[in-house]
Structure formats: structure tokens, C-alpha cells
Amino acid sequence: MTENSIQFLSEIPFFSEVSRASLQHLSENITEETFIKNEVIFEKNTIGNSMYAVLEGSVKVHDKKHIYDTLTEGDCFGEYALIDNETRSATVTAIEKTKVLKIERDHFLDLLQDDSGFAQGILSVMIKRHRDLDTIQERLASSKIEIENANGKLSGLINGAMDAIIMFGSDFKIILTNPSANKLLENDDVLQRNVLFFFDDESADIIEGIVKSKDNNKAVNTYLPDVVKVIGSGDTETLNEGTISKYGSDTNPFYTLILRNIEERLIAEDKISLLTKQTQYLEEEIQELTSSYGIIAENKKMKEALNLIHQVAKTDATVLIHGETGTGKELVARAIHKESNRNDKPLIRINCGAIPANLIESELFGHKKGAFTGATVDRKGRFLLADKGTIFLDEIGEMPLELQPKLLRVIQEGEFDPVGSSETIKVDVRIIAASHRNLFEFSKEGKFREDLYYRLNVFPINVPALRERGNDICLIAEEMIQQFSKKLNKQIVALSDNDKALLSNYEWPGNVRELQNLIERAVIVSQNGTINWQAIIPNNTDITEIQEEVSQEKILTSKELVALEKENILKALRQTKWKISGANGAASLLDLPPTTLASRIKALKIERPI
Template sequence: MNDTVTLEINVIDSFEEFSHCFTGECRVAVLPILYKISQVLVDSADFTASIPVILDTMQNHLKMQRGIITLYDRHVDTIFIHDSFGLSEEEKTRGIYAVGEGVTGKVVEKGKAIVAKRLIQNPDFLNRTQAYPKKGRSKAAFFSVPIIRGQKVLGTIGAERVYINPHLLRQDLQLLAMIAAMMAPAVELYMLENIEKVRLENENRRLKNTLKERFKPSNIIGCSKPMQDIYQLIHKVAATKATVLILGESGVGKELVATAIHYNSPSADGPFIKANCAAFPESLAESELFGHEKGAFTGAIATHKGFFEQADGGTIFLDEVGELSLSVQTKLLRVLQERSFQRVGGNRPIKIDVRIIAATNRDLAKMVEEGSFREDLYYRLNVFPMMIPPLRDRGSDVITLADHFVKVFAEENGKNINRISTPALNMLMGYHWPGNVRELENVIERAVILADDKAIHSYDLPPSLQTEEKEIGVDQVGQITLEARIQAIETKMIIEALKKHNGHMGDAAKELGLTRRMLSVRMEKYDISYKTFRSK
């Protein structure tokens, strides 16, 4: 049974029901406010003057948790939030919809009110504003009514609240429908007189939203919240020439972040030189970084350009910078201060234009305290620090990355493997990944090599992941109960169906022989979210 109800509302016939006080909250008290709204609209025909009164009525008199007023710019076929309460400015900026998209888009498309009796579980709920937590337990309903003038839908009024009494929900729906009908002429006039302003406002919101949502480096996989924060930092720092210090555990992808910064910077056409400081023998580190003149030492048979000179006009990435000796740190400090250096055995300063990105998995602040890392160099490098999150803190990115590696290694090994079984997924999600993305990549490569059919199974994974799982429903003599086995099978079938259908609950429910509502109830029982299985 679908949780979304589309309704045609006759605002005139609703007055009689609206005036009764049989729902625990009397709506007759709102009638003077309706009169006030009508007077504002009649006296000034000013849509914007009525908005504060309308939103205040929704928030303080109808006890709504959130309220939104959207406008529909038909010239660019876009719906955007014009005003609201319960949303931050950033969340409001994200609220942009196409006609037919989400609950709001469907109201504009059909010109009829829609009630989502439990918003968080509704298949049309997009969470475009990102105002809701991923695993919310909210029982709030959401309903939206169209603002119609003639045959044209001009926008919507939406409201969110927890309702125990369905009659009260219907009364509030009717009340907002009345308000929408009253304000429609003023909205039409506002759109006609301010069409360019509305369009610019809409475009500004769209561009801001696009900048926030679109930017994702092409070389990095994952859309978890911690990684979204990293993408924003990359986007901001890439446009500058600031020195960046990338911190994080081994295997989190620090080099990928450095690469993304370089190739999204104004110096993207310049060289990107990678220097692994841990790989330099101490006696040759200075020569590798800064070069040497012919004859500078035994074996120096020709002039050699070091990594800094090779990176001129671009970016140098100093990986594992914490491994440099104190003497080399001193020379590196001089380069950071003066943007010039001398080759080993040379006496001529060489000027360079280089962006420096350093990375380490060590605690440089602690090394400064211990005296193994120069304090002044630390502060020179630590201009724009970025802490890359470990894989264990990235949630469903584990599944996204695993699927990517399966595709890569299956193609590389000439195998037709297209999925990861549910037990294997559970093991991947339950593991703590001390080696992070690099370890996951190695695990999947091994599993692809071992796999004998079209799927990666739990027995294809290495022993380090073969941990004992806590079983539900184990009785006192250690036997797994029938109920536990049924639940385990049910969970597996639901996850397999959602994964197969890319998280689309309607298709998954059909395959399982359930209604969407029945599937939703089971998913809530087992704490399964369809969003985990959506392609990013």
C-alpha cells in the first residue's frame, strides 16, 4: 500500500469540517489569522508581505516542524524554495527540483495536493536539502499543496509535522489549501513583476547548489559525508597556491588527494612531480630533491635536475615528508621561505615557481616535541592541513569501492564477476580496515582471482576477515533458533534484491512478492536503508 496520497481539495466544502474542534487542537482560533492574511493581500497585493504571517501561522499556531514556500519558474522548468522555516540557509539553497521530481515536483506536475504519511520512508522523498539524518526515525508526515492561478501552478506550500489524529492532518491540509488559494493572485503578480529577479534568484541558488553538490574529483571514489567534506576542501584550496599538508593513516589515498588538488588548480598544465621521501637513502636525499652539479661527488658524472627543479611551474608532492633527516629539513625550509635553492656542488641560486603539497601518516606535532622534526618547517608546511578519514569511518563507501575494484580486477583478469554476495558484503562492512583503501583493493584483487563464479563469496575473502559473527536468536545450548534462521534468510533476500535493483524499493518489492509498504516495514526492522545500494 503506497504511503503517498494524492488529493483534490475543495476549499469551499472544507470550511464546515475545518470549523469543528474534535481533533484535540481547535483550528477555529486560526480564522482571525486567515482574515489578517487576506487583508494584507487585499490591501497591498504584496505576496512577500504575507509570507511572514503565513510562516508564523504554520510554525507557532499549527505547530509545524518545517514549512516551505516554493516558486515554479516555468521558463527554466525549475522549482526552488523561496522562503521557509526549519531549514538553514544552506539547506534552503539545496532545495531545487525539476517538475515531477520528489513530492514537491509531483505536486507542481499534477496540480494536486500530496500527503506523505511518513516522509522519511516515502519512495518519493529525496532529502535534497540534506536536512534529515541518513538513518532517521522520524514519524513526521509531509504534505504539499499547489498554488494555482487559473490552470497554472505557480508554486507550492509544504509542511511537516507528526500527526496522531488523521482528521487534524486533513484539517491542516485544507487550511493550507485555503491559504494557497488566497495568495495565488499575489504570487502571479509577483512572478510577473519580478520575473528577472526570480530567475536570477533561482539561478544563484542553482549555481551555489551545483558548486556544493557537483564538485567531486574524478580520481576519487566515495560519496560519504566525510569525503564530501574533503571534496569541498579540495575545491577551495585548489584555486590557490597555498602549501597543503595532507594527514592520514597509511592507505587512505593521500596521493589521490594531492593529484586532485593539482589537476583542479591553475597549474594543472604544469608538471606534477611525486617524491617519496621515505625511499631516499639519507646520503642521496638532498641530491634527489635539489639536484647536483657534475663532479659534485663520486659518481656525479653529469648535472642532475632534482625533483624541485623538475616541478617548476607545477606541483611537487612530498610523500612521507616526516621521514626526511634534519639536515634535509633545513634545506627544505629554505625553499619554502625563499622559493630558491642551490644544487649539491653548485653556487648559483635557482628560482622556482612551485606549489608544495606534503603528506605523512606520522604525528608531526609529536615529532616536533621529540626534536625529530623542525618546528619552523612544521608551521611552514601546516598552512592548509587536510585530515583524510580512514575507511572505517566512511560507511557505505566500502561497498562503492569494493564494487569498483571488482569491476577493475574482473576486467583485468578476464572474468565475468558482477556482484558481491550478502555474507561477503557483511564481512567487508564489519571489518575495521587498518590498511584502509589500499588493503581493500588488495583484498578484492585476491577475491577476484579466487572466485569461481559470477560473484565474490565470503570464502573468497582472506582469513583476516573471517571473524566470528554474533548470531541473533542463539538458545542456551548454543543452537540457532528457527526464528533466527528465518530472519537471516529474510535479511539476505532483501539485501540481494535491493542490490540487484540499485536500491529501488518498488522493483525490489516486486521481485520479493511484497508491497512497497511491507518491504519498508521489514527494512526498518532489520535497519536496512535503500540508499546504501544506490549507485553514486
């Protein structure tokens, strides 16, 4: 062998401690072999008897298609075959044309026996490798501790998470959960169970669809598109939002589902909604109370009503306000609340005639989750919202009979039970009720509880109809004209004596509410401060003609009666701008329940013009 070959051997790590003289002895029985591209040098599981050192080219150490390492010039392989008879642990194949030095085991063992310097050099290398192995083991031990610490931190993070964390495989079987997930699923033994079994059908379809989607070939890291319903082992149902992520290889993926229970958030949102409603009530109250035409009175009857307001306001007595629709009963209730000791608390309104009978109990007293279909969260009713304040029960005569004992209990005991709950709630609420009906006659007819009537009628206040208030009509009209002129940026319209006469002579069946709507329409159509009041004020000619015909004992046909009813409903709808229910609606003007009016509109085929 040449000096270059000896130099080459000295640079091989396995012979780095061997003297040049001993390497000279080693090189005397070394052979060179050449392998072409993709030629196998030796195969896995074959018994080896030689080692190799790469002179030129490169080889790969592999097991079938899995490559462990790539070796090039100066690298050696198979050295353990020099000292044992074990089989090869991997296959070595030439990547390109490669030249190697081959060292046979027999020659190697002879040198160990005959050349003490060679044996000492090989032993030094082995000792060094052993020491390196000890260092590696120490590092591995240290790494193991670090890994254990990291795993401890990760476990602490997962187990301490408030969100439910569920890992499952492509077969949907659960492989890991944290305590929050076990609590959500109401089960501490969920491993290897199908995760989809803990969801309702719709939610299970969402998760299964994401996992099996063809668009998710590589990775999934997405929010669940909808809220999902979890059904625990104890049959508790909860609504959750969450994310789903995919990890691992395409052939063996697993998924992490993170769920957050939003029940508390929904409850919080409900509280915010209640507070928002309360704020709206307060804003409306301020708007109404600061309106300069809230209550204008020179008429003796109206002044008597105002005097009663002043007398009762500072007390907590229950008040019953009587008056035709549109006379301003709500303004009286607001005035009482404003002058009361509760004026820093909310005034909560509810129109008993505008809410369907099956919902009014929930509106007044609230309900518990699951009390009826659609009750997905707890809800606080108007009485609880009005605690320490005042509640105004408008159109109290329309309250269903079966609900009246519950109202009577609130008045007498100051307590109630929400729908679907056995919990008794105490409230401190001042009650003001109003009705356009004669509740005393109603109670005699069995349409209203007599005991409730007497509990409400502690302090009655009668609000006179607008037609009974004389010059108040013109005073209120003038104030409204100024308000609407400013609001609509119109020139202020002055009332002439003739205009006042027209306003005073009209009967005002809709009272102040009708007057307000009429004034607003008048200001809108005004031109340069001029209004044709004869065109604005309703014409009673048709009604007069009908009355004259009836007085002459004329019998109307069924068609004439239907036409009369249809025309009357149309007038009410036009006057209220096609608003059916509520304080300013046509149903109130016609003295009909909103549901009855809606049915008649449909039956008479009345359609709102476009």
C-alpha cells in the first residue's frame, strides 16, 4: 500500500489511535473493491466478516426504503463485524460508482494478537467510544428529565385548562381527555369510546364531516362552523363552541377537539340584554318625561286627575287608571313614577293585550331553562326587572284569567315563582295598572277576578276623553305643532280660530294618540305654514249617513255590514299608519284584541298599499 493509503486509514475514526507502523501492517492485507450504482455491498441479516472504508463515491445505509444514513469518502461501516459473528443490522447499497477498502476479520484478529501497538490503538478507540457513550447516556438522562419536566408542564397545561380537550383517532375513538372534558362528558372512563356518541346527531355530523372531508388531506385547524350540543353520560345537554385540529401522519392521524361551554356566556348575554332593555326603558322614560306636551291641562277634569297624581305619587299605593284608548294613561303612570320616591329606579311597562296569552306569564315572571319549547336559557321577567321600581300593567283587563291569581299573589305577598321553577322570588315593586274597560262590570261578568279588581282599585284615577277636555285640545295641538315642526324642519303652523273650531268639534275617538298622529301628518303635508285642516280632520259624513239610515229602521244586508266593517278597519289602520298592536295600534283604537284584528284583516282580504 502507498503512503497515501496509510494516511487515509489514519483519518478513519476507528483507526485514529493506531500507530503508522501498525497501520502499515494492516494495509498489507487490505483489498480494494468497486461497486456500481445501486449494487448491494451487503444485506441486512447476513453474517458479516469484514468492514469497509469509502475511498470514492457514496453509499446509503437503509432498511428497504427507509434510509438511516448516507456515507461518503472517509466514512467506514460494518466495523462490528470484525469482533463478533452477529448478523448485519442494515443493508448498504452504492448510490453511485463507489470504491471501498475491505478489511477482513481474520487479518484484523491476527493483528490484535501479533501487534501489541495495533491492539493498544484499537483498545484506546473503544475506550474513547465507551466514554463517549457514557457522556451520551448522561445527556440522554438529562434530556429524559427535561422531557419529563416538559411533559409535566404540558400535562399541567392540559389538565388545568378550563376548556374541554379531547383527542381521538381517525376511527373516532377517544385516546386522551382532560378533567374539564370528563366533567363535560360526565364520565371519567371515556378512553376508546366513540367521541361522536357524546353529541346529538346534527353536531356529530358536523365533526364527522370535517374529519372525513376530502379537502382536509394534510391538516385541519379550524373553528367548528356551528355551536355543537354535547350530551353527557348523565343526559345533561350543553351548548359548546370549539376548534378541531389534525396532527400526525396521513396514514395515522389523530385529532384534537377543544370545546368551550357557552351556557354561562348565553346567561351573561341574557343579563346584558335585560340591562339593555332596562336602559331602553329609562331612555324612553326620560324622553317622554322631558317632552313638553307630556300632560297639558286647563280643563277641570284633567286638573282633578293631576291633583290625584300629586296625592298618590309619594306613597306605594297601587293605582288603577281608567280611561279610553289613547287618553294618555301611560303618561299618568309616568308622572306618578317621576314624583315617587322610586324615580331613580326603572319604570317597566308591559301591554297585557299585546302579548300572546301563552307568553305573557314568562314575560311577567320569567322562566327557567327547559320550562317550555324554546326556553334554552333562564330568563328574568318584568317584575324582577322592576324590583325597587315601578311596573305599569297597561290593558290589565286583557290578562288571562288563569294568570290573575299569580298577579294577586305578587300584589299581596310581593313574591312569585318563575315558570318551570319551584324557587320563590321576593320583589319590592310598586304596581300601576290601566284599562279602557270597566273592570267592575268585567268582574261581575266573570271575565276578571273580583278580588284582583279590588286589590288594584286602591287608588283609582280617571283620565277624561279628549272630547271632554274643551280648550285642552287646542293647547295640546299647538304644543305638538311646535314639536313636530322643529323635528321635521318645517315652518311653524299657527292655528286660526276656524282651525281651532274644527279641532274642538271633532269627536276624537282615538283621543290624544289620534290627535298626535293627525298633527304629525298635518305638519308633514304643510306648505309655507299653511294647512287645509278640513282635508286633515276625518270626515264623518259616511257614519252620519249610516246612522240616519239605521234610525229609519233600515236593515243592512250582510254585504253592507262586511263593507262597513272593512271600511272602519281601514280607517283605523290608516290613522295608526298600519300599526296593529301596541299602545298606538289599530287594535287599541278599535277596542279589539290584536289577534282578533289580525284575523279580521286576513278574512276581509285587507292589504296594505305599496
